[in-house]
Amino acid sequence: MAAYALYVLRRSGQFVLVVFVGINIAFFVTHATPIDPITAAIAAATRFSQADPQAVQLTREALRELYGLQGNLWQQYVVFWMRVARADFGPSLSAFPTPVSTLIWRALPWTFGLLSVATLISWGLGNLLGGLAGYYRRNVPLKLVGVVASGLQPIPNYVMAFIVLVLFGYVWPILPITGSSQINLPQGWTLAYFQSVFQHALLPVLSLVLVGTGAWFIGMRALVSNIVTEDYVAYAELGGVDRWRILISYVMRNALLTQVTGLALSLGLIFNGAVITEVVFGYPGLGNLLIRAVYAGDYSLVIGIASTSIIAVAFAALVIDLVLPLLDPRVRVA
């Protein structure tokens, strides 16, 4: 138990480091941008009227104070970290004075839902089919699945989302291609709302699953075809242990440990895919919000989203890594 505690400590330290470095990158990168949110605001404000230089200067100072951009970079940095510690990224500059955290909280559940459902399906399906394919190497339907998975797996999420959208939204228009639920349907715990959310999530999830399943399938198949040569599998076969028991408790169970670690390591990439898919399907998650924030030059929001994604992904990886020892009796001592 002491060993596990030490492990948790070390792993949590790693998490803190990741978050610290990540948020720092986000902060300094955004502050190095040539985009001046004040200029953008003034440009928006004076688009339809004439404004003389004095008036512009007046507005400029008022905005600087309002946006909290006084002080040098170092002072802003300190203020920034003090805010981040309270999970506060300040007001959004493009949706002033709404706090960035409000906007992120509004978008986060959608990204989380899309990402977790798609990941669970593709991870589960990929591992199940991949495990079967690795174990029953001569099974023709499984071989076929393998060919399809290998073909789909290297396609980038954007291209896949695009193809799915064209196929089911245009060529054979059977599913909604934009938004997260039906227009004018109030959010709430109603059956109609859930049905609508489900329907709207089908295409984004499908496109993520098509790409995602392949990688897990291929990984699992390779793992399993190695594991079946392990002594304990051969021995169990010699012992006449039940086939399904061998497949599940001996083969899959051992492969799963690697696949769970793999899941933790690839969360960043999966997050990427989800973000891009959101953009294609106009899904109201972090990805869309990020793109909009970039277009609007809202760097408070950009830092907020980048930091949130880094924290979220690193945290998910942390959770998986902390759960892993509970699955694998060998890791517990290590």
Added chain:
Amino acid sequence: MRILTALSLALGGLVLGQQAQAAEDFLAGIPRNQVLIAENPEGTVTDPSNFNLWVPKPNGTSTGLQQLCMDTLWYIDPDQGLNGKVWDNSLAADKPQYNKDFNEMTVKLRPGIMWSDGVEFTADDVVYTVQTLMADPGGFNDGARMAANVDTVSAPDKDTVVFKLKKPNSRFHAAFTVRWSATWIMPKHVFEKQEKPSKYNFNPPVCLGSYKLKSFDPNGAWFIWQRRDDWQKTTLARFGEPGPNYVAYIDPGPPDKRVILQQNHQLDIIHDTSPEGAFALIKSSPTSHGWFKGFPYAHPDPTLPMVVLNDQLEKFKNPDVRWALALLIDMKAVDMASYRGAATISAIDVPPTGTYPHYYFEPMEQWLKDFTIDTGKRTIHPYDPNMGKEIADMLRPSMGAAIPKDPQAIAAAFGRGWWKQDPQAAAELLEKAGLKEIGGKWMLPDGTPFTITISTEGDNRPVMTRAGSIIAQQWTQAGIDSKIDALPTAMWSNMFNGQNEATMAWTVETWGGHPDLSFFLDSWHSQFLSDPGKFQPPRNWQRWKDPELDKIIEQIRAIDFDDPKGIELGQDFVKLAVKNMPNIPLMSYNVFTIMDSTYWTGYPSAETDPYTDPVPNWGNTKYMMVKLKPAGAQ
């Protein structure tokens, strides 16, 4: 090509048939035939719960908020107006009354108008609005403008407002006159309860317009407005009952998704799409149509896309260089590349739309034909009066009957003339300006290569990116290395910092219906011009300075808005601009607003009833509501 087109049409038909059913339940709980669905070109709104549109923000205004909920003193129609009247007294009972010195404006208000929460609209609301804006010039869009102009504002009685101005301004009423937007009136009884009005989210909004908010997407993708039961207590009631019970403004996604949605009858008004998408939609869907029945379908906005040159930069200071750049442009190719031929071209600094052909283009045609420039070696007549006709002829083989034959119709749809592409003259002008051609590349007088970066607004205005890209190619071919830089909206505001070279944009916007040019021209006065490299509001950002220009502007300021002398002065401005070429005018901003008459009829159209601009993000869109009738009702 033909077979495939037929195939894609058949495909479109298939889509149409299959989706007729699905369109019914596009909106939950609202019968499809009671709702008008229009595109909000802002896309998804970042913070949909903030309805305070007096503060600067990138989106959340044309969600129906300014079109259906807001109201202000006057409207000028960009086209011909309801009942042929361009000017509409909305909240005001009459036109603005100035004193002789133009330093006092009196407004009579229309009585009997109600806010949507049942409170009566009075002069106090107007006074409160102006005072609130003035008090917080940083927090409000129009704060600085009010602060700079208004000395005091008062309400002697509940139907009268008197503005005392800090200095004479014969166009002060423009602040409260809608051309796309204006300063909207705030409900005093709502805002006065707020400690900091600029931070109030105004949710739910209290409306003066005929509609009030029904529901909105917490993620910002849609807003639904409901006709007020007491719509008769709104200014629109003068024209009858608004047709649609509900109006939905939605984010339909990128241009191709918009086309797909309208094919499925789930989007009644597309704000804008690509020319190709619009052509395909009109061909495949018999119920879809544009402003023009035939080519170019699009509505020409009273704005003038142009190549904005930063005249404060050393390389663009010389008018000869600017003229050379204009003469290197092949307008036909630009027209094809940007609008697929569906542009209305303009050689001069006013848009060829609304009433402007009548006030400016026809009277000045002869002057343009006679106009000459000195290339340093010879004198040439740069104007080619047949350009519009030639473009129409070029398109006729592929577009057939959609291309008009009548010269008047061609001029209305395609424009008249433009500058003839003349690389020889351009080279002579460049040499005259001290540039040298070395190995096929032009060198500036200081010996460095003449290069140009054309900034475009990227995804926001794809058509402009397309135009910029072909112009860059034409300049490069002539030996001036040019590239385009497609910027996202956020970077766009950096254009105003004075670093920009050439930009695909416009600095000319007009009322459309009214010939007065002050709407854009007043801000071109050198009093508003910033120093080189310093921030300049997005007006006159070619940063052109000319004593003659200042003189024209000052003369306009001294006369009344409706004084016919204004047109003469406007023509003087056009001539001055032609001689100096501070920017290179190209064409009107044609918006491919496509309307679907499956559920609603009575949309404005160029041929039958040009009562207003169909482009649904304009404040003027409210006038459409009284003309729209359910399909099959007539």
Added chain:
Amino acid sequence: MRQSGRDNGSTVGPHPPPEGAPALSVDNLRAYYLTHYFGVEREVRAVDDISLVVRRNEIYGLAGESSCGKTTFLKTVAAAVRPPLSVIGGSVQYAFLDRDLYALNPAKLSAIRWRRLSYITQGSMNVLNPVRRVRESFIDFAYRHMGLKRRPFFAAVNEHLQRLHLAASVLDAYPHELSGGMKQRVTIALATICRPEFIIADEPTTALDVIVQKDVLAMIREAQQQIGSSMLFVTHDMTVHANIADRLGIMYAGRLVEEAPTADIFANPKHPYTAHLVASLPRIGEQSRKESLSGAPPNLANPPSGCRFHPRCPLAMEVCREASPALTTLAPGRRVACYAASPLVKPSPTAERVAGATHRAERVGLVQ
């Protein structure tokens, strides 16, 4: 009943002569690795025409250096054949079966596994599933055969462990928590819990250090005696054989070259290869240097002509190069395949390439 406690490694004790009915008869068994990789077809004759009998209650030792085909032979008699290995010919008959091992359907095969035929394998270190407790392995392997309810089943397991001097607590351990020797003991307990008629042991002690090895061997012997099963015991280690085997077969390059009671082999090896193996055993007080064999074991994909040992044989004659010697019975219980050992040894009637492409009764897929 044999006496136990013959653990004097340096001497070879007298074994009683073989007796009793056969528990396993192998006839002319051939098993080849047939590979097709990067366009090259290879045929590795790992088991090439082997016939032998293991009697009831007997420990039959099989010796030979690495990659002589011992393990492949075991796989073949254990019906653990998977591609690219395939059985080309011959028969494998167990006394408890009414037909050839390879005539069984998968269900029948599964029914005899562990119940009648169990296996202590090479690399016992890794034969236990690393993510399951030992208890669960017992359930997986033995529960269905014992016909007992949970509680009596574990009582039986505990009793069995006790008999083998193992603490019941091992059941709750994960494999990685056990030492190598402990793991091997657990494996032996696992292999004997169902009291099978026949046990196949493949190098069960190789990876253990000498002290542990001794204990484990004693345990194997004890278990075998307790349940009275027959055992085929394979190791390259002649010392181990001297300690445990009743009879000994010597394999070289896929063939059986000599077979005799263990004592006779050590006392009087007939085949020069056997002689070499015996001579290389360390003896107390011995000073002289061991004479090592020149050359390496032959490549079984392309074995030498005639006697496969001839390139390394100090006694090689002309005939050795030309024809393979038959395994010839010289005396009861004593077989050898060497021309030099006796004039009775004649060239093998089953000539080279008997198993050519003509009749290739491939039997694969018993496991897969």
Added chain:
Amino acid sequence: MLRILKDLFRYNREFSLGAILILLVVAISLASFLSPYPSGMQYVVPFDAPPSWDHPFGTNSRGQDVFWQLTFAIRNSLLFGTAVALLSRLIAIVVGLTSGYVGGMVDSVLMSINDTFVVFPPFPILVLVYFIFKDHMSWALLAVAMACLGWAYDARLIRSMALSLRTREFTTQSLFSGMSTGQILAEEHLPYVLPIVFATTMNNINWSIGLEVTLSVIGFTNIDTPTIGTMIYWANQHTALVAGVWWWIAFPVGLVIITFVGLYLLSVSMNEYIDPRSRLSGMGGAA
């Protein structure tokens, strides 16, 4: 090496299919040098012509021949992918070998950094990079940015190989013979690591081309440079799909999928060849 490739090509179905696909793609990209039209030039051919003998992949709404445009696009995309892959391999090798060989504190620190990069979602970071450099966002800069994000996973792989190499005898020998750490890494360890580097290169090229396509389609790259991504960008700008100009979308998407699948197959077969375990099982070692 050549022999290995020849063998792989002859006997490994995945490799031969992958190689044929990639050769096809490379041939198309090389064809760009024969293009009758300069890259990026518009209105050189009639627009919107469907595939025909004169224009095998049709022409687009910008008056460009889709086939020739595609040759430039795939050339730039491949070059881009290769540049990212080479740069990130360089980082991965240096970090991986150093970390694995030197060990100790250096290893801990390097791997901490490494793990940080592993969990970074690259897309927001690249968007941030674009946010700063927009005005100067060039092909090379994007490649460097992506390379900085694409090395971590493989550095770990190389480190684990280096760890096992460190204990091998020849390392000790080289150490005793007075070779410096750098020399040992470069001369002794690198050759062992190279095959796996080759396999990961293919994957990395895939990754970077995919990301480039994504960024371009959103308009976050230099849209003047023809790449697969900017081709799709321009097609979207002209709503090619709903306008019925399907060939403008279908051919780039098809070609990029061929590239992905080809590179993927190459990587898989290389991996199979490198992994002694699968090689062994393929050959069926005699026991």
